[in-house]
Amino acid sequence: MRISTTCICSFIIFTAGMLQGIDAAQGKYAQMLFNELFEGYSNALRPVEDTDMVLNVTLQITLSQIKDMDERNQILTAYLWIRQTWHDANLKWDKDRYDGLDSIRIPSNLVWRPDIVLYNKADDDFSESVNTNIVLRYDGKITWDAPSITKSSCVVDISYFPFDSQQCNLTFGSWTYNGNQVDIFNTLDSGDLSDFIEDVEWEIHGMPAVKNVITYGCCSEPYPDVTFTLILKRKSTFYIFNLLLPCLLISFLAPLGFYLPADSGEKVSLGVTVLLALTVFQLMVAESMPPSENVPLIGKYYIATMTMITASTALTIIIMNIHYCGSGAKPVPQWARVVILDYMSKIFFVYDVGENCTSLQCVGEQDSESETTRTSSKEQGRGEGRRKPLSKGRSSDSDPLEKLREGGKDGSGFPGKNARDVVGCCSCYRTLIKNIEYIANCVRRHKANHAKGVEWKKVAKVMDRFFMWIFFIMVFFMSVLVIDKAR
Numbered sequence: 001m002r003i004s005t006t007c008i009c010s011f012i013i014f015t016a017g018m019l020q021g022i023d024a025a026q027g028k029y030a031q032m033l034f035n036e037l038f039e040g041y042s043n044a045l046r047p048v049e050d051t052d053m054v055l056n057v058t059l060q061i062t063l064s065q066i067k068d069m070d071e072r073n074q075i076l077t078a079y080l081w082i083r084q085t086w087h088d089a090n091l092k093w094d095k096d097r098y099d100g101l102d103s104i105r106i107p108s109n110l111v112w113r114p115d116i117v118l119y120n121k122a123d124d125d126f127s128e129s130v131n132t133n134i135v136l137r138y139d140g141k142i143t144w145d146a147p148s149i150t151k152s153s154c155v156v157d158i159s160y161f162p163f164d165s166q167q168c169n170l171t172f173g174s175w176t177y178n179g180n181q182v183d184i185f186n187t188l189d190s191g192d193l194s195d196f197i198e199d200v201e202w203e204i205h206g207m208p209a210v211k212n213v214i215t216y217g218c219c220s221e222p223y224p225d226v227t228f229t230l231i232l233k234r235k236s237t238f239y240i241f242n243l244l245l246p247c248l249l250i251s252f253l254a255p256l257g258f259y260l261p262a263d264s265g266e267k268v269s270l271g272v273t274v275l276l277a278l279t280v281f282q283l284m285v286a287e288s289m290p291p292s293e294n295v296p297l298i299g300k301y302y303i304a305t306m307t308m309i310t311a312s313t314a315l316t317i318i319i320m321n322i323h324y325c326g327s328g329a330k331p332v333p334q335w336a337r338v339v340i341l342d343y344m345s346k347i348f349f350v351y352d353v354g355e356n357c358t359s360l361q362c363v364g365e366q367d368s369e370s371e372t373t374r375t376s377s378k379e380q381g382r383g384e385g386r387r388k389p390l391s392k393g394r395s396s397d398s399d400p401l402e403k404l405r406e407g408g409k410d411g412s413g414f415p416g417k418n419a420r421d422v423v424g425c426c427s428c429y430r431t432l433i434k435n436i437e438y439i440a441n442c443v444r445r446h447k448a449n450h451a452k453g454v455e456w457k458k459v460a461k462v463m464d465r466f467f468m469w470i471f472f473i474m475v476f477f478m479s480v481l482v483i484d485k486a487r
């Protein structure tokens with residue numbers, strides 16, 4: 001056991017020593033190579049054998065992370081790895097002369113570099129990219145990997161926010177050389193997304209690369225560039241939960257304002273509260289959007305909802321006026337009686353004021369009002385003639401009065417004890433009858449007025465119910481429309 005351990009140990013030491021020796025040898029050769037290569041080398045000039053020759057640069061982008069997408073300022077901040085490859089005609093060597101040394105890594109500022117920049121850069125500091133090392137191969141091939149945080153301008157179209165997708169162009173090209181001096185190619189058809197760190201807000205749907213050659217009017221030289229188009233799709237769950245659903249729920253409250261009893265005095269304030277809540281949401285959206293002509297989808301939804309709620313509040317005010325028409329008003333017109341009280345009340349299941357509240361019936365029973373009122377109100381509920389309970393033909397209503405009158409006329413019907421009393425008090429009975437008739441007329445008129453008020457109240461109630469359903473349907477369809485866009 002001990003022997004074997006010693007053996008392994010000595011083997012490791014031996015191997016390490018040999019490797020060190022090789023390293024030392026390579027280091028020596030690398031030093032020699034470096035001295036020889038860079039003797040008289042200038043990194044200022046384009047390294048081609050013939051000045052007429054074009055130098056080909058290939059470009060490959062790896063997208064590592066999307067750091068920020070600023071819709072308001074239309075700036076995309078991304079973390080990229082930029083790999084550029086080209087051949088330097090002045091940096092070649094015969095690897096056999098240098099003990100098989102086929103590549104060296106040296107700081108990139110020692111060699112000539114193509115001045116490839118991001119054309120649509122939106123950064124305020126034009127700082128140079130990081131001075132990372134390059135890999136120089138014996139045949140002059142140089143590979144330069146540079147990490148870079150780019151801020152690029154990106155035309156953001158927020159028409160479908162929060163269900164939008166965006167396309168951001170990253171255009172790379174040489175700043176000073178034209179296409180006859182430095183030509184640029186893309187290695188692959190698309191940017192590399194294999195190292196992409198998943199973004200919380202955006203899904204990546206590809207990053208195709210195309211080479212464009214632009215020839216400006218003034219000069220005959222072509223100017224090539226490589227454009228990477230980053231296709232982004234917004235993950236809208238966050239916005240659905242924070243902007244859309246609250247608005248949806250609030251907007252469903254608005255039609256319920258029509259259901260609120262008029263006497264609660266809360267009808268208008270409910271509408272106004274809902275309107276204010278929506279305004280807050282709209283401001284939140286407007287703050288994060290660029291002030292462009294395109295109104296985002298959610299903004300349109302807010303505006304439509306707000307318009308609807310304004311309309312509903314205005315209608316509520318009008319209906320409140322109808323509700324409080326009261327006894328001084330004109331009677332309900334015939335057409336309204338037919339259309340609203342007969343047909344619409346049946347369609348919308350409106351029976352009578354307070355009819356569907358059981359508690360109100362209990363109150364009615366305890367009420368000191370006579371049986372007559374309740375009977376009449378029930379008959380009104382059945383939609384039979386409104387005037388009927390008030391007509392003189394009703395027996396229960398006019399019976400005592402009739403009896404009294406008859407009694408006054410001939411005295412026979414009156415339950416008096418003897419005839420002398422009846423004759424003596426005949427004139428005083430007459431006055432009494434007159435007064436009672438007057439009181440009865442007053443009561444009758446009062447009842448008629450009250451019935452008129454009740455009728456107007458019912459008109460208001462039917463209209464309330466009608467608009468409630470109309471607005472419910474509108475809210476529902478608007479919600480369906482906006483959710484439909486989400487797919």
Ligand SMILES: *[C@@H]1O[C@H](CO)[C@@H](O)[C@H](O)[C@H]1NC(C)=O
Binds near residue numbers: 053055056183
């Ligand atoms: C550069 O690329 C063009 C087109 O692919 C090719 O014709 C040309 O030979 C290349 N030049 C060099 C120096 O490799």
Ligand SMILES: *[C@@H]1O[C@H](CO)[C@@H](O)[C@H](O)[C@H]1NC(C)=O
Binds near residue numbers: 155
């Ligand atoms: C982005 O680049 C592509 C390809 O060059 C081009 O068709 C498109 O118009 C560009 N988009 C913008 C907004 O510049």
